[in-house]
């Protein structure tokens with residue numbers, strides 16, 4: 001792959017085209033995103049997110065940045081933890097996902113700052129947040145190393161990064177997981193969201209994402225210390241955590 005090319009699922013595309021293609025996926029799925037999440041994971045994504053929040057150690061008064069926050073699941077849970085003295089920023093590059101998220105939070109009585117921004121160019125000062133989270137977002141970014149450096153920059157010394165992402169599944173489960181991802185997922189996407197292609201991209205992008213050890217090394221390379229991960233559901237997802245020194 002040449003310097004200015006990257007992956008969009010299994011396809012090789014110009015770097016300049018990837019963000020647009022990812023944007024089309026999330027504009028298309030935004031309205032059905034939450035129902036599809038529950039359906040595709042049989043509700044498990046709730047447990048993965050619960051574990052993420054508990055691992056973060058968020059406490060009253062903390063400042064939290066939820067990157068690629070989409071429809072706001074993590075922001076909602078963080079807001080409860082940090083209370084009125086804390087701050088949670090729901091951010092995402094995609095206006096459709098963000099407006100679903102903002103409305104959901106407002107419906108729950110949570111008034112939190114919302115900002116449309118690219119994780120690769122965060123509009124926040126250095127050393128500002130106690131916690132940065134990114135759930136199922138890193139996989140979609142063009143320059144993952146640059147995004148990780150930005151996450152490191154905006155964290156205070158001692159601050160934590162939590163990356164919740166699909167990862168490499170336990171090998172004996174791979175055939176069944178492949179069948180599920182490449183046959184059933186696009187079928188469900190077509191049925192519920194009238195969009196098989198976006199869910200085909202989901203399955204492909206998961207396979208192209210760095211595995212547990214590679215992502216851990218990428219976090220260390222971005223400047224994090226004590227980077228480590230915890231597999232969930234046999235490695236279907238992993239929660240990586242790193243600290244800014």
Ligand SMILES: C[S@@+](CC[C@H](N)C(=O)[O-])C[C@H]1O[C@@H](n2cnc3c(N)ncnc32)[C@H](O)[C@@H]1O
Nearest residue numbers: 026068069070093094097118119135136137140
């Ligand atoms: C699968 S959704 C995850 C939403 C939410 N975090 C959750 O766990 O339900 C991925 C999100 O990543 C966002 N995203 C993709 N590239 C991004 C980027 N460069 N910067 C910020 N957000 C991005 C998409 O717009 C989308 O809302």
